[in-house]
Amino acid sequence: MKKLTFALLCLSLMLPLFGQTITCSGSTTVLPIAQATAEAFMDKYPQINISVRGGGSGVGIAALQNGTVHIANSSRKIKSKELSAAKASGIDPRGYAVANDGIAMVLHPSNKVKALTTAQIKDIYTGKVKNWQQLGGDKIPIVIISRDVASGTFEVFNEKALGGAKVDPSAQMLASNNAVVSTVADTPGGIAYAGLGYVNDEVKVVTVNGIMPSIKTVKDGSYPLSRKLYMYTDGKASGNVAAYIGFIQGPEGQKIVEQNGFIRID
Amino acid sequence: MNKKLVILTLILALCSIAMAQTNKLSGEFWSRWTMQQSRNAATGDDEITKNYLALERGYLGLETAFSEDTKARFTIDLFSTDAVGDGAGLKLKYAYVDFANRIPIADMTLSAGLQKVYFGSIYDWDYTLIGKAPSDEYKLANSADYGLSLNGYLPSGMGSYALGIYNGEGYKKTGAALKDNTDFAYLANLRLTPISGLSLGGSFMANTTERENLLTDNSLNPKYEQQMLADALVRYVMGPMDVMAEYLVKDVKYSDSFSASDYTASGIMIFPTLNLKNLTGYDMQILGRYDMWDESDRSDSSKHKLNAITGGVNYNFMHDDSGKAKMNLQLNVTNKSYLEDDSAPAYADGAKDQLQVMAQLKWRFSNTLN
Numbered sequence A: 001m002k003k004l005t006f007a008l009l010c011l012s013l014m015l016p017l018f019g020q021t022i023t024c025s026g027s028t029t030v031l032p033i034a035q036a037t038a039e040a041f042m043d044k045y046p047q048i049n050i051s052v053r054g055g056g057s058g059v060g061i062a063a064l065q066n067g068t069v070h071i072a073n074s075s076r077k078i079k080s081k082e083l084s085a086a087k088a089s090g091i092d093p094r095g096y097a098v099a100n101d102g103i104a105m106v107l108h109p110s111n112k113v114k115a116l117t118t119a120q121i122k123d124i125y126t127g128k129v130k131n132w133q134q135l136g137g138d139k140i141p142i143v144i145i146s147r148d149v150a151s152g153t154f155e156v157f158n159e160k161a162l163g164g165a166k167v168d169p170s171a172q173m174l175a176s177n178n179a180v181v182s183t184v185a186d187t188p189g190g191i192a193y194a195g196l197g198y199v200n201d202e203v204k205v206v207t208v209n210g211i212m213p214s215i216k217t218v219k220d221g222s223y224p225l226s227r228k229l230y231m232y233t234d235g236k237a238s239g240n241v242a243a244y245i246g247f248i249q250g251p252e253g254q255k256i257v258e259q260n261g262f263i264r265i266d
Numbered sequence B: 001m002n003k004k005l006v007i008l009t010l011i012l013a014l015c016s017i018a019m020a021q022t023n024k025l026s027g028e029f030w031s032r033w034t035m036q037q038s039r040n041a042a043t044g045d046d047e048i049t050k051n052y053l054a055l056e057r058g059y060l061g062l063e064t065a066f067s068e069d070t071k072a073r074f075t076i077d078l079f080s081t082d083a084v085g086d087g088a089g090l091k092l093k094y095a096y097v098d099f100a101n102r103i104p105i106a107d108m109t110l111s112a113g114l115q116k117v118y119f120g121s122i123y124d125w126d127y128t129l130i131g132k133a134p135s136d137e138y139k140l141a142n143s144a145d146y147g148l149s150l151n152g153y154l155p156s157g158m159g160s161y162a163l164g165i166y167n168g169e170g171y172k173k174t175g176a177a178l179k180d181n182t183d184f185a186y187l188a189n190l191r192l193t194p195i196s197g198l199s200l201g202g203s204f205m206a207n208t209t210e211r212e213n214l215l216t217d218n219s220l221n222p223k224y225e226q227q228m229l230a231d232a233l234v235r236y237v238m239g240p241m242d243v244m245a246e247y248l249v250k251d252v253k254y255s256d257s258f259s260a261s262d263y264t265a266s267g268i269m270i271f272p273t274l275n276l277k278n279l280t281g282y283d284m285q286i287l288g289r290y291d292m293w294d295e296s297d298r299s300d301s302s303k304h305k306l307n308a309i310t311g312g313v314n315y316n317f318m319h320d321d322s323g324k325a326k327m328n329l330q331l332n333v334t335n336k337s338y339l340e341d342d343s344a345p346a347y348a349d350g351a352k353d354q355l356q357v358m359a360q361l362k363w364r365f366s367n368t369l370n
Helices: A002-017 A031-044 A057-065 A080-088 A118-125 A152-160 A177-185 A215-219 A239-249 A251-259 B002-019
Strands: A021-026 A049-055 A071-074 A093-107 A143-147 A172-174 A190-195 A204-208 A226-234 B022-039 B046-065 B070-080 B088-100 B108-116 B144-153 B159-166 B185-195 B198-209 B225-238 B241-253 B263-275 B284-294 B305-319 B325-338 B354-368
Touching: A021 A057, A021 A239, A031 A049, A031 A071, A031 A239, A031 A251, A049 A057, A057 A071, A057 A080, A057 A093, A057 A152, A057 A226, A071 A239, A080 A093, A080 B144, A080 B185, A093 A152, A093 A177, A093 A215, A093 A239, A093 A251, A118 A143, A143 A152, A143 A177, A152 A190, A172 A177, A177 A190, A226 A239, A239 A251, B046 B354, B144 B185, B159 B198
Parallel strands: A021 A049, A021 A071, A143 A172, A143 A190
Antiparallel strands: A071 A226, A093 A190, A093 A204, A093 A226, B022 B046, B022 B354, B046 B070, B070 B088, B088 B108, B108 B144, B144 B159, B159 B185, B185 B198, B198 B225, B225 B241, B241 B263, B263 B284, B284 B305, B305 B325, B325 B354
């Protein structure tokens, strides 16, 4: 009888390891890291299922507060308002950095401009400068392309480059990093910003305040538009959630981070 | 009045949309069945005194972000009423601008305009229960008023605070209805979250109603009250359990010129909620509420003491991406009992024992326009 009780107790303690689904949602910037690492993690631990969704950093953090996900992916730090509301609801958000990222300023490859300052970026995005000729380029009207305001990338860009200023109403507000990069690639006068992981050969990356986004400049913080990408959990991550986040922060996960164009945290 | 308000609102809305970086249109409406049984003073029999369906209330709001630091909001309050021939009324509930990062204190916002009054638990109240928050239910403070306030968050999610100065007459009064009250109302509210799930707080408000002066017939104004309002609140959320308890006190002083005696009213509310989502797989809650509100210190005909118990169940559905329900189906049963018997003057004013059943469908939406 004692053996049976002990066996049942052991089985009940091991049950969480079988068939658990980890749910995460939030930042579209973190999405490719979450998807790729989830696939690799599930290959390694087939008994664990991971469901990954986008929606934006704010949506992910709200979902964590509402208790509908285990992990909120965020391309920015949690805000005081969000933290206060979550704690009052009995949720204790803990952030885990999973990657470094630089927000690259991208132009059409034909654009002669190679360098911008944060002041010039602000002038462009607030509509004060309207033609590339004013910045040493050809006489082509500037086409402003931005992420939508719900994205964490927009919030970080707005804070670090625009100082909270209003984006010119003529800006095209697009819903994903891929969309802004492909739009700039098709628009000779276009300018946009996107996570480094999304930059490809179809667009040109320019320096910001004389610094090119790179592994070194993002990691040491010298690139002005650098940031960390986070996964938030309710309290200290435990069980399979801790195992998954540990996997991302470990050598295998960080290799996937690099493969997706982001920068390691170690 | 309503036509002017609608035109003004439309002009404000169009201006805001044109100037804004983003605009978010949101709305919230609730359709309710109410059945009430109370005792007929003449016959002594319990009888059904209310049994009707109505769209009790609705809010339609526009939030505009002029920049990341400057955001405005205005909200129209729609409600069923017999006061106008159309069967529905309309009031401006909020019309304010939030200026963030203009004051060199982290996470502090200056709000100007017709705005929220953070007294009591009214803005902690997410209407998991059909009934109102105690400060609203017992008419201690107005939920919105014209004023200026500083609102902010403490570091590390340790809580929030609000300091405000308001007209004191509430959002339903403006212009001539304000009479000549030259006294402002002052508010301070502090909410602390020392550990996750535990909220402790309190608020204090000093207010006056109408100015002590002569009315047109040279009689003294009997409505003048000097009010000191305070509340203390504890809320604890752990897993599926959520318990909120609040103590409120209202101290009223009249002018020495009036015959009415000063009085103190006070009350408590205990409000437990059990979330059944993990247990049933459905987003459901069962809840209860106990209220005691005591105005027996009054010397006028409004003297009464109320005990009320509510039980309810909620079914929440149509969730958005963050898991918040867009629709709530609610059922509440409330038993109100008054200390006074049928002969008390307050009985005629509605302070009579009653059993009330309410079923409500509430729905909300929120869409970013640009």
